Amino acid sequence: MSAIVSVKNLRKAYAGGFEALKSVTLDIEEGEILALLGPNGAGKTTLISTICGITVPTSGTITVGGHDAQTDFRAARALIGLVPQEVNLEPFETVMNTVTFSRGLFGKPRNDALVQDILVKLSLGDKKNSKIMTLSGGMKRRVLIAKALSHEPSVLFLDEPTAGVDVELRKDMWNVVADLKASGVTIILTTHYIEEAEAIADRVGVINKGEILLVQDKAELMSQMGQKQLKIELAEATQTIPKALAGYDLVRSDNGLSLTYSYDTKGERTGITTLLGDLQKAGLQMKDIQTQQSSLEDIFVGLVKETA
Amino acid sequence: MNFNAVWTIYVFEMRRFFRTMTQSLVSPVLSTSLYFVVFGAAIGSRIDEVEGVSYGAFIVPGLIMLSVMTQATSNASFGIYFPKFIGTIYELLSAPISFLEVVAGYVGAAATKALIIGIVILVTAFFFVDIQIAHPFAMIVFLVLTCISFSLLGFIIGIWAGNFEQLQLIPLLIITPLVFLGGSFYSITMLPPIWQTVTLFNPVVYLISGFRWSFFGTADVGIGVSLLAITFFTAICMGIIWWIFRTGWRIRQ
Numbered sequence: 329m330s331a332i333v334s335v336k337n338l339r340k341a342y343a344g345g346f347e348a349l350k351s352v353t354l355d356i357e358e359g360e361i362l363a364l365l366g367p368n369g370a371g372k373t374t375l376i377s378t379i380c381g382i383t384v385p386t387s388g389t390i391t392v393g394g395h396d397a398q399t400d401f402r403a404a405r406a407l408i409g410l411v412p413q414e415v416n417l418e419p420f421e422t423v424m425n426t427v428t429f430s431r432g433l434f435g436k437p438r439n440d441a442l443v444q445d446i447l448v449k450l451s452l453g454d455k456k457n458s459k460i461m462t463l464s465g466g467m468k469r470r471v472l473i474a475k476a477l478s479h480e481p482s483v484l485f486l487d488e489p490t491a492g493v494d495v496e497l498r499k500d501m502w503n504v505v506a507d508l509k510a511s512g513v514t515i516i517l518t519t520h521y522i523e524e525a526e527a528i529a530d531r532v533g534v535i536n537k538g539e540i541l542l543v544q545d546k547a548e549l550m551s552q553m554g555q556k557q558l559k560i561e562l563a564e565a566t567q568t569i570p571k572a573l574a575g576y577d578l579v580r581s582d583n584g585l586s587l588t589y590s591y592d593t594k595g596e597r598t599g600i601t602t603l604l605g606d607l608q609k610a611g612l613q614m615k616d617i618q619t620q621q622s623s624l625e626d627i628f629v630g631l632v633k634e635t636a
Numbered sequence: 637m638n639f640n641a642v643w644t645i646y647v648f649e650m651r652r653f654f655r656t657m658t659q660s661l662v663s664p665v666l667s668t669s670l671y672f673v674v675f676g677a678a679i680g681s682r683i684d685e686v687e688g689v690s691y692g693a694f695i696v697p698g699l700i701m702l703s704v705m706t707q708a709t710s711n712a713s714f715g716i717y718f719p720k721f722i723g724t725i726y727e728l729l730s731a732p733i734s735f736l737e738v739v740a741g742y743v744g745a746a747a748t749k750a751l752i753i754g755i756v757i758l759v760t761a762f763f764f765v766d767i768q769i770a771h772p773f774a775m776i777v778f779l780v781l782t783c784i785s786f787s788l789l790g791f792i793i794g795i796w797a798g799n800f801e802q803l804q805l806i807p808l809l810i811i812t813p814l815v816f817l818g819g820s821f822y823s824i825t826m827l828p829p830i831w832q833t834v835t836l837f838n839p840v841v842y843l844i845s846g847f848r849w850s851f852f853g854t855a856d857v858g859i860g861v862s863l864l865a866i867t868f869f870t871a872i873c874m875g876i877i878w879w880i881f882r883t884g885w886r887i888r889q
Contacts, residue, residue, distance in 0.1 A: 342889065377889075380729075380730040381729055381730050382726055382729045382730055382888065382889075383888065383889050384884060384888050384889065401732065402638070402732040402733075403732070404732075405730060405731060405732040406732045408730065410726070410730050412723075412726050414723055416722055416723030416724050416726060417722075417724065418719075418722065418724055419722070420652075420655065421648075425648070425651070428644075429644055429648050429727075430727060430731075431644075432640055432641060432643070432644025432645075432647075432648075433641045433644055433645070433727060433728070433731035433733060434641070434731055434732060435638045435639075435640040435641055435732060435733075436640065437640060475727070
């Protein structure tokens with residue numbers, strides 16, 4: 329796969345001196361879904377705004393489909409669709425008109441059939457003649473997506489598309505994103521919801537304080553950095569951890585009925601077999617065992633804490 | 637040049653004009669008709685002819701200019717300020733269009749609206765007073781140039797304004813007084829000599845005078861000077877817009 333969006337040494341310092349982006353370098357592969365995770369004020373929106381042309385970079389280069397976003401901005405921007413974080417819509421216009429307006433801004437001729445098709449896919453087919461101000465919050469968000477898709481972009485930026493959206497609509501959005509990916513659109517989304525990245529992303533980027541901390545394949549990231557826990561439930565409570573088991577760093581529950589063992593999945597030897605043997609030798613009877621894998625959230629919180 | 641985008645903005649803005657027909661068209665026509673009734677019929681009947689023209693007819697070019705200037709300014713300033721206010725400006729900034737195309741769309745629409753209002757007021761005037769247009773072509777040129785130049789000025793105000801108060805500030809505190817004192821309702825020869833000299837510093841005098849010349853063939857200042865003034869004014873506005881375009885002032889962070 330080749331990079332459809334390439335950002336090199338991108339820096340953005342605002343007039344007041346605040347450095348929102350510090351030399352960000354990032355390649356976004358064609359056809360992937362990249363989730364950008366980061367706490368509030370990390371620079372996610374600034375990064376998207378700068379790539380899309382809303383904010384002027386202080387230094388660095390951005391290319392979209394091989395076109396420089398500064399010197400060849402028409403060709404670069406023509407490939408991009410943007411769904412902003414805030415629900416910014418002209419309240420007195422109809423859905424159809426506002427989506428058609430977006431298409432026209434990108435120089436494309438009016439195409440009611442295509443716009444209608446987009447609206448139907450976003451469950452807005454029966455709302456095309458409704459005024460924006462009469463729509464619910466969730467519908468307005470879908471209108472924003474329809475606007476971004478109206479000019480058939482190759483790259484779609486979704487800036488926190490599911491912030492403040494109910495669970496059902498969030499799942500709908502994920503389906504929309506999956507359909508778009510299937511049609512070949514490259515998707516970059518920022519999110520606060522780690523489960524969102526976990527559910528739909530191919531790669532995950534973590535950004536904090538204007539710096540990209542890592543960008544990695546999601547599954548690889550989780551297997552490399554993921555810790556697993558083995559929870560052993562005992563038939564009878566134990567008051568102390570037997571000395572023979574001291575080397576395993578077991579954590580005893582308050583009631584003494586379970587012991588938790590943490591191990592690294594990337595390690596060649598997990599130590600589980602010897603632990604189970606040693607438990608029996610120590611005279612502890614097992615009632616049940618279960619494993620838990622650490623979530624992306626744990627990885628994310630760990631990374632952000634490191635840079636804090 | 638992204639003509640589709642310019643046309644899209646133009647149509648979108650014109651739709652707003654027709655959607656708010658009462659505010660856009662009926663209100664300026666009504667207020668102008670009231671001017672005709674008060675100044676033309678009631679007070680005007682007691683005023684002698686001004687420069688060989690009945691007072692009712694004399695104020696027609698001034699009234700048209702008053703409406704066209706204020707409407708062009710307010711329409712253009714609101715047109716670009718509103719997307720800034722509600723946040724939809726992100727679309728204009730992230731679309732493959734140049735700032736010049738954005739200006740063409742918004743200023744084109746604002747100038748068209750002002751032109752429509754100007755023509756409707758002119759037609760309304762025919763119902764109240766007997767007027768003839770001595771130089772129709774020059775009248776159209778002056779009218780169109782005024783619509784464009786004041787729409788450009790309005791666009792600059794809309795970009796500059798940080799809130800609705802600022803949006804109203806320049807039209808209310810500067811443009812309206814300049815238009816009223818620029819000879820809308822009187823010939824500047826009616827003023828004492830000292831005020832005649834002071835008035836010449838008011839740029840609107842040249843616009844109204846030139847426009848009035850196109851109706852009656854007489855003017856307070858030479859027609860060449862009037863044309864030069866409106867060209868100069870348009871050029872200054874374009875220069876400022878070009879600078880905004882270069883620097884992204886108040887638009888792009």
